[in-house]
Every structure is written in C-alpha cells, then in structure tokens.
Amino acid sequence: MRKIHLGLLGYGTVGTGVVKILLENKDLIVSRVGAELVLKHVADIDVRRDRGIQLSAGVLVTDAQKVVDDPDIDIVIEMIGGTGIAKELVLRAIGKGKQLVTANKALLAIHGNSIFKAAAEKGVELAYEASVGGCIPIIKSLRESLVANHVTSMTGILNGTCNYILSQISDEKSTFETALSEAQQNGIAEADPTLDVEGIDTAHKLAILTALSNGMEINFKDIYIEGISKITPLDIEFAAQFGYRIKLLAIGKNRNNSIEARVHPTMIPFNHLLSNINGTLNAIALTGDAVGDILLCGHGAGMMPTASAVVGDIVDLARNLLCGGGRRVPLLSYQMENLRNLPILPIDDIFTHYYLRFSALDRPLVLSRISGILGNHHISIKSVQQKGRKTNGTVPLVMLTHRAKEADVKNALAEINCLDVVGDHPVLIRIEDENNQD
Amino acid sequence: MRKIHLGLLGYGTVGTGVVKILLENKDLIVSRVGAELVLKHVADIDVRRDRGIQLSAGVLVTDAQKVVDDPDIDIVIEMIGGTGIAKELVLRAIGKGKQLVTANKALLAIHGNSIFKAAAEKGVELAYEASVGGCIPIIKSLRESLVANHVTSMTGILNGTCNYILSQISDEKSTFETALSEAQQNGIAEADPTLDVEGIDTAHKLAILTALSNGMEINFKDIYIEGISKITPLDIEFAAQFGYRIKLLAIGKNRNNSIEARVHPTMIPFNHLLSNINGTLNAIALTGDAVGDILLCGHGAGMMPTASAVVGDIVDLARNLLCGGGRRVPLLSYQMENLRNLPILPIDDIFTHYYLRFSALDRPLVLSRISGILGNHHISIKSVQQKGRKTNGTVPLVMLTHRAKEADVKNALAEINCLDVVGDHPVLIRIEDENNQD
Numbered sequence: 001m002r003k004i005h006l007g008l009l010g011y012g013t014v015g016t017g018v019v020k021i022l023l024e025n026k027d028l029i030v031s032r033v034g035a036e037l038v039l040k041h042v043a044d045i046d047v048r049r050d051r052g053i054q055l056s057a058g059v060l061v062t063d064a065q066k067v068v069d070d071p072d073i074d075i076v077i078e079m080i081g082g083t084g085i086a087k088e089l090v091l092r093a094i095g096k097g098k099q100l101v102t103a104n105k106a107l108l109a110i111h112g113n114s115i116f117k118a119a120a121e122k123g124v125e126l127a128y129e130a131s132v133g134g135c136i137p138i139i140k141s142l143r144e145s146l147v148a149n150h151v152t153s154m155t156g157i158l159n160g161t162c163n164y165i166l167s168q169i170s171d172e173k174s175t176f177e178t179a180l181s182e183a184q185q186n187g188i189a190e191a192d193p194t195l196d197v198e199g200i201d202t203a204h205k206l207a208i209l210t211a212l213s214n215g216m217e218i219n220f221k222d223i224y225i226e227g228i229s230k231i232t233p234l235d236i237e238f239a240a241q242f243g244y245r246i247k248l249l250a251i252g253k254n255r256n257n258s259i260e261a262r263v264h265p266t267m268i269p270f271n272h273l274l275s276n277i278n279g280t281l282n283a284i285a286l287t288g289d290a291v292g293d294i295l296l297c298g299h300g301a302g303m304m305p306t307a308s309a310v311v312g313d314i315v316d317l318a319r320n321l322l323c324g325g326g327r328r329v330p331l332l333s334y335q336m337e338n339l340r341n342l343p344i345l346p347i348d349d350i351f352t353h354y355y356l357r358f359s360a361l362d363r364p365l366v367l368s369r370i371s372g373i374l375g376n377h378h379i380s381i382k383s384v385q386q387k388g389r390k391t392n393g394t395v396p397l398v399m400l401t402h403r404a405k406e407a408d409v410k411n412a413l414a415e416i417n418c419l420d421v422v423g424d425h426p427v428l429i430r431i432e433d434e435n436n437q438d
Numbered sequence: 439m440r441k442i443h444l445g446l447l448g449y450g451t452v453g454t455g456v457v458k459i460l461l462e463n464k465d466l467i468v469s470r471v472g473a474e475l476v477l478k479h480v481a482d483i484d485v486r487r488d489r490g491i492q493l494s495a496g497v498l499v500t501d502a503q504k505v506v507d508d509p510d511i512d513i514v515i516e517m518i519g520g521t522g523i524a525k526e527l528v529l530r531a532i533g534k535g536k537q538l539v540t541a542n543k544a545l546l547a548i549h550g551n552s553i554f555k556a557a558a559e560k561g562v563e564l565a566y567e568a569s570v571g572g573c574i575p576i577i578k579s580l581r582e583s584l585v586a587n588h589v590t591s592m593t594g595i596l597n598g599t600c601n602y603i604l605s606q607i608s609d610e611k612s613t614f615e616t617a618l619s620e621a622q623q624n625g626i627a628e629a630d631p632t633l634d635v636e637g638i639d640t641a642h643k644l645a646i647l648t649a650l651s652n653g654m655e656i657n658f659k660d661i662y663i664e665g666i667s668k669i670t671p672l673d674i675e676f677a678a679q680f681g682y683r684i685k686l687l688a689i690g691k692n693r694n695n696s697i698e699a700r701v702h703p704t705m706i707p708f709n710h711l712l713s714n715i716n717g718t719l720n721a722i723a724l725t726g727d728a729v730g731d732i733l734l735c736g737h738g739a740g741m742m743p744t745a746s747a748v749v750g751d752i753v754d755l756a757r758n759l760l761c762g763g764g765r766r767v768p769l770l771s772y773q774m775e776n777l778r779n780l781p782i783l784p785i786d787d788i789f790t791h792y793y794l795r796f797s798a799l800d801r802p803l804v805l806s807r808i809s810g811i812l813g814n815h816h817i818s819i820k821s822v823q824q825k826g827r828k829t830n831g832t833v834p835l836v837m838l839t840h841r842a843k844e845a846d847v848k849n850a851l852a853e854i855n856c857l858d859v860v861g862d863h864p865v866l867i868r869i870e871d872e873n874n875q876d
Contacts (some may be wrong), residue, residue: 019727025586025588028585030772032768032771032773032776033585072446078782083713129583135584135728137578137579144753145575145747146573146575147466148459148463148467148745148749148753149463150463155641215469215470234675268499273735283733290459290573290743290749291737291743292736293737295733296730297734298730302730304728307586309639312585316582320766323765324762327761328758328760328761328766329757330470330758334469337679419478
C-alpha cells in the first residue's frame with residue numbers, strides 16, 4: 001500500500017487532536033484514501049508534556065526546520081499558530097515543494113497574499129479549511145461547491161468565545177466582565193482575551209472569506225473592527241424588546257463590486273437562523289445568486305472539531321498526490337491572474353439600520369431636539385422607546401433608524417453629544433435585517 | 439484557453455437552470471476554472487418550448503444518445519430523472535468513458551451500486567451533489583470534508599414539499615389535505631405527490647447518505663418509510679404542548695455498526711436546530727466522532743439552487759480533467775473494495791421514544807388498563823395528558839414513553855386496540871430527542 005508521509009509542526013491542542021485522529025481513526029482513513037498516512041515526525045519545543053498519546057520512538061522531535069527539510073515528508077502540517085516562526089516554516093516548506101496544511105488564520109489574514117504567491121509559483125497546494133469556522137466546511141464550499149455563484153452577502157458568527165459571552169449576557173443577564181471571567185474559568189476564553197473579544201480573530205477570518213468569495217486579494221487592514229466589550233445587559237434587553245438578539249457578526253457584502261467587510265456587535269431578528277446559534281457554536285449564512293440562502297453551522301474551535309478539518313485537508317492533499325493531479329483548485333478559488341482589485345468600503349460609507357441609545361435628562365423637548373438633529377442629517381426614525389428607569393438623573397432613550405449612512409449617523413451623534421440634555425456618550429449598534437432596504 | 443465540452447441531457451427545470459448559470463455566470467466560471475466550459479449540446483424531446491434562453495444554432499437536439507456518443511463531449515450531465523432512459527444513457531456514457539454529473543436520486547438509490555461499479559471499472563468519475571439536499575454541500579462534505587469522522591448520527595429534512603406542508607399544518611392550522619392542495623397550487627407539490635408525501639423521495643436520499651457515511655453499498659429497499667399524510671393538526675398541537683415540532687425526518691444512525699435508516703414523521707424538541715427549518719428549506723444535522731454536531735441548511739429543490747450544485751460538480755470534474763488527475767475521490771467515499779456489508783436494522787428492532795395517542799372512551803380505569811398493557815410490554819411512561827375534548831364519544835389520551843423497543847410498542851398497541859374502551863386505531867409518532875438514552 002502506498003504511503004504518504006506527514007510532518008506535523010506544533011504539538012499543542014489542535015496538533016494533538018490531529019495526531020489522535022490519525023492514530024485512532026487510522027483504519028477509517030486507510031479505507032477511504034486507499035493509502036496509509038504515516039506521521040513521520042511531530043515537532044514541538046515541549047517534548048516532555050504528556051498529551052495522553054504514545055508516539056513511536058523518534059517521531060517527536062524539537063527541530064521543526066529539520067522536519068520541513070526532510071525529503072521523505074510529502075505534506076507539512078503547520079499547527080504552531082501566530083505570524084512569527086510559523087511564517088518562516090511555511091515559506092521554507094513551500095520552497096522545498098511540500099504540500100501544506102494550516103489552520104493559521106492570523107498568518108493567512110496578514111501574510112496570505114505573499115504566501116499564496118510563493119505557493120502558486122512553486123506549484124504547491126495549501127489547504128486551510130480549519131482557519132475559519134473550525135470543522136465547518138466553509139472554505140471548501142467557497143472554493144468548490146459554490147463556484148457557480150456570485151456571493152452577494154455573508155454573515156458569520158466566527159468566534160466561539162464572543163458568542164459564548166454574548167449568550168451568557170443574554171440568557172443569564174451577566175455583565176460582560178462576569179461572563180468573560182466565567183469563560184476564562186471554563187477554558188473558553190484565553191487569559192489575554194483581546195484577540196477574541198475585540199473582534200480581531202473574527203476579522204482575520206472575514207479577511208479570508210471576503211477574498212475567497214469576491215475573487216480578490218486578502219485585505220485584513222481595511223476591515224472595520226469593533227469588539228463586544230462595551231455590550232451591556234441593558235442594550236441586550238432593549239434589543240429583545242424590539243425582537244432582536246445581539247451577536248458579534250462578520251459581515252461581508254458585495255453590492256455591485258463595492259465591498260463591505262466589517263466586524264461588530266450586530267442586532268439580528270429572532271427569526272434569523274443565526275440568532276439561534278448560541279454558546280460556542282459558529283455559523284455562516286451566505287447568499288449566492290444561484291443558491292439563494294445557505295447556512296453552515298458547527299463547532300468553530302476545540303481540539304477535535306478543528307483537527308477534523310485539518311485531517312480532511314490532509315486527505316485532500318493526499319488524494320491529489322495519489323492521483324498525480326497536483327494542484328486542482330486555485331488557492332483563492334479564482335485563478336491567480338484573475339484576482340480583482342476591489343477596495344473595501346470605509347465604514348463611514350456603509351448604509352444600514354441603527355439602534356441608538358441616548359442617556360437623556362428627563363426634561364421637555366429632549367426627544368424633539370434629538371430627532372431634529374437626526375432629521376437634519378437625513379436619518380429617519382423607525383421607532384422610539386423611552387423608559388422611566390432613571391440612573392444618574394438620566395433615562396435611556398432608544399431609537400431605531402431606517403436605512404442611513406454611517407457618516408451621517410456619526411455626525412449627528414457628535415452634535416447630539418454636545419446637547420446639555422444628554423448624559424453619557426450615545427450607544428450605537430448596527431442592525432442586520434432580512435434586507436436592509438428601507 | 440483550454441475548452442471542456444459539455445453535453446446536457448434533459449432540458450427541464452434543473453437543466454434550464456444549469457444552462458442559465460453556464461451562460462450568465464460564464465465569466466465567473468472561466469475566472470475560477472481557468473478554462474472555458476462549452477455547452478456543445480443540450481438534448482431534449484421538447485425542442486419547441488420557450489425556456490427564455492437563446493441557445494446557439496445546433497446546440498439543442500433531440501437525440502440524447504448521439505450526444506453521449508459524441509467523442510468531443512468530455513462531461514455528460516444527466517438531468518432527465520427517473521430510472522428508465524436515464525439509466526440507459528448513464529451506463530452508455532460510462533461505457534464511452536465520459537465523466538458524469540447527475541442529480542438523479544431515484545436512479546442512484548435503486549441502481550447506484552451497479553452504476554458505481556461500472557464507473558469504477560471504467561475509471562469514470564460520477565458527481566452527484568445535487569441528488570441530495572439541492573444546493574447543500576452534503577455529498578462533498580461526506581466524501582471529502584468529514585472523512586476523518588465516523589458519522590454516528592444523521593437527521594435530515596430532505597424534502598421541501600413535506601416540510602412546507604408540515605409547516606403549514608403547524609403555523610396555519612391547516613389540515614393535510616388543504617396544505618397539500620395549496621402546495622400544489624403554488625408549484626411546491628407535484629400533481630401526483632406520492633413520491634414526496636409518502637417519504638419515498640426522502641428515502642432515496644437517505645439511501646445515498648447512509649451508504650456514504652457508513653462505507654456500505656446503497657441499500658434503498660431496507661429503509662423503513664412512512665409519509666406525512668396521516669399527520670393531523672391535533673397531533674401537532676399536542677406535540678407543541680410537550681415542546682416538540684413534527685418534521686418528516688430522514689434518520690441514519692450507526693450504533694456500533696448496527697445501522698438504522700428510517701424515514702417517518704418525527705417529533706423534535708423546539709430547541710433542536712432542525713425544528714426552526716421551516717417552509718421549503720432542507721437541512722441535515724450530523725454527528726461525527728471528531729466534529730461533534732454540524733448542521734448544513736439551504737434550498738433542497740428549485741431551478742437555481744439545484745443547478746448551482748450541478749455546476750459545482752461540473753467544475754469539479756473539469757478541474758480533474760485539467761490537472762490530468764482523473765478520479766480523486768472514491769464514489770462512495772470509501773475505496774470500492776473497502777465497502778462493508780452492513781445490514782439495516784428492521785424497524786421492529788429500533789429503540790426510541792414514542793408519542794402515543796389513544797381515542798379513549800371516557801370511562802374509569804381506561805388509563806390504568808392502557809398503562810398496564812404498556813407496562814407488561816416493558817414500556818415505561820414518561821408523561822400523560824388527557825384533555826376533555828370529546829369527539830365521537832372519545833377523548834384523546836396522549837402518552838410519551840421512555841426509550842422502548844418498536845416491536846414491544848407495536849405488540850402493546852395491538853393489544854390495546856382490542857380493548858372495549860378504545861376507539862380509533864392509536865396514533866404512534868417517534869420522538870428524536872437530543873439523546874434517546876433514557
């Protein structure tokens with residue numbers, strides 16, 4: 001039986017999951033691939049920690065570079081993460097003509113274009129299903145299943161930590177701080193949660209999806225990013241009264257090749273399928289001109305779900321090698337020379353619905369003065385709620401707007417903020433309705 | 439630029455959708471594939487009907503066999519449907535060494551094994567994404583993305599007609615007959631709805647999914663099938679009172695290589711993701727040992743969604759041809775020689791939870807006599823509801839059982855049916871809980 005030799009770099013959580021699957025489901029994989037996937041080397045600086053797995057002697061090594069350079073190795077699996085040594089090793093592996101699997105969204109979001117260019121020049125295939133949405137087959141769907149479609153819209157819950165925290169604030173009426181510290185205790189949030197709760201991890205993933213669905217280079221730096229740390233139980237409660245749930249969404253749209261790519265807390269209606277995706281689950285809803293709406297949902301993180309996607313990628317590359325086919329699918333789904341230069345719209349230029357919450361002094365004419373300013377900025381109000389719970393002498397005044405331009409909203413809020421009848425800074429949360437038309 | 443020549447057999451609804459996509463999204467497809475997909479021939483007996491598409495002269499022909507025999511044609515797309523002429527043409531195309539795309543679930547469910555054998559012997563690739571779940575990438579996910587997993591459970595809403603009718607009965611309190619005739623008026627149900635409402639179409643699809651997920655030959659004949667024509671608003675109402683919704687589910691399970699494959703109306707809890715899949719939408723929830731739970735949802739029928747899956751398959755085969763790789767993925771995800779002989783459990787041997795509704799005469803000791811018989815057959819009762827709406831002198835007596843064996847339940851019902859205190863035949867609906875353990 002033919003053998004395909006694997007070299008795994010990084011024996012952390014996901015790396016351990018990959019090894020587990022390769023060992024425990026070995027027969028299953030052989031019966032599907034018709035060849036043996038031999039894990040020749042696992043490289044990690046920590047060779048002592050007990051991962052509960054018995055590797056054969058000599059498999060676990062410390063020198064990742066040696067693994068990359070080993071002429072026996074057919075497929076290199078980068079599970080180190082980050083943009084430092086991982087980048088060097090990936091480029092080195094490409095240089096050596098190795099097929100590559102990675103789950104490293106930060107690396108692809110930031111250095112993906114140069115890495116893909118190098119891979120294309122060398123004729124190397126790079127598979128990265130696990131970089132977005134864990135086990136959810138979104139990358140393969142965009143690169144293969146949905147190729148007949150112009151993808152016009154994509155909304156995703158792509159970070160389990162944030163979704164867990166927001167679910168806790170919604171369901172348990174926790175504050176953000178309490179929900180975060182509970183998530184940390186449960187191993188759902190990192191000790192330094194910045195990448196997750198500030199939306200950066202979600203934006204890394206959106207950068208990859210936006211490139212794939214629009215046939216453009218990866219553009220992380222122009223994505224608008226806003227995290228969830230300012231979401232309060234009060235806003236979640238108001239949202240519910242209007243029939244909405246708050247989720248951290250990755251939103252990608254293509255309106256006649258004008259590209260939106262933004263990450264921020266978003267209100268979505270209860271009957272939107274994404275609003276029922278709770279806890280650490282991830283999901284991606286997308287709209288294509290032929291398929292209409294489609295939803296993919298699953299575990300976006302965790303040892304085994306992520307490892308499942310990585311092993312799926314390994315099998316894909318192994319099948320390429322076995323049938324002598326080499327590279328079948330272009331790295332970003334479009335032929336490299338057909339990638340388009342489509343700029344991402346600045347956030348000020350988008351149009352959407354808004355939820356605005358003001359801390360208004362309980363005086364006459366407050367509503368009239370605020371709505372007057374909004375009107376002057378072409379923002380029309382859909383509904384208003386004023387509830388009598390006074391804190392620090394102010395009451396919350398909540399408004400939902402019709403479709404408005406972000407720049408207009410910001411200018412209006414700046415003006416309103418100078419009024420003597422308004423307390424704290426106004427809160428702005430964008431709304432994603434079934435169709436943000438009116 | 440290299441050209442791949444296509445021959446389409448069948449210019450009906452989906453065939454027309456395929457032509458539309460190939461023409462309207464031609465540039466998109468070229469920029470992704472790096473080659474031109476040339477629709478050389480479309481064969482249909484009806485060459486007069488206006489499909490709103492202008493084909494070049496000579497493209498539309500009546501002789502499908504000639505298209506199959508044309509040595510220029512690289513990929514044959516069978517969109518005729520049914521198991522008659524479609525089977526002949528598919529086998530003929532395989533004989534000529536053509537790559538094949540089909541959406542024909544009936545053909546694959548009934549003749550798939552011999553067709554796949556012929557294709558494997560000839561080294562021909564056959565793609566069939568559109569045969570199950572329309573645009574939902576479930577076939578590719580099972581053959582490729584999820585290969586690292588033993589799939590232990592699969593529950594699917596695979597027929598839009600049934601899901602629409604059940605949604606109407608639930609939401610509009612229609613009877614089955616009203617909902618069906620409305621569906622027929624809206625073009626959602628066929629004039630002869632038997633294949634759909636009796637669960638046969640769903641079973642065709644389940645036969646394919648069961649083979650794929652377990653690595654066994656396609657076995658349609660042993661699937662238990664029960665349609666939705668006996669579902670009443672009364673049972674839907676009782677279901678809701680217990681926190682369940684009724685869906686026509688395709689259920690596939692592998693419990694230590696003991697295979698369940700059954701299609702029947704099923705109660706699922708409100709918080710199950712499938713319970714929110716309404717109208718004509720399809721969805722598949724599956725559990726794998728590595729991925730955990732995953733859900734894929736989208737339009738399971740209709741011209742453009744189904745055509746999207748077909749064109750995805752065409753691109754897949756074209757990419758194989760272009761990279762000279764030929765067959766990469768075995769037809770049923772496992773290597774042909776590794777397919778296992780796993781029998782499907784008879785329905786009498788399954789264990790699950792049951793909803794039972796009796797028409798009981800309003801007399802003393804009825805509950806005691808019925809529950810006594812259930813107890814004698816090892817069926818333990820979880821909850822009982824008796825409501826005073828008398829019809830024909832009887833009141834509905836509803837029971838939910840703990841986990842019980844189907845044969846025991848049937849024997850108990852036969853015995854209960856002979857009681858003088860029971861009116862019409864009892865109603866039995868199976869329940870699919872998060873875990874049917876207790």
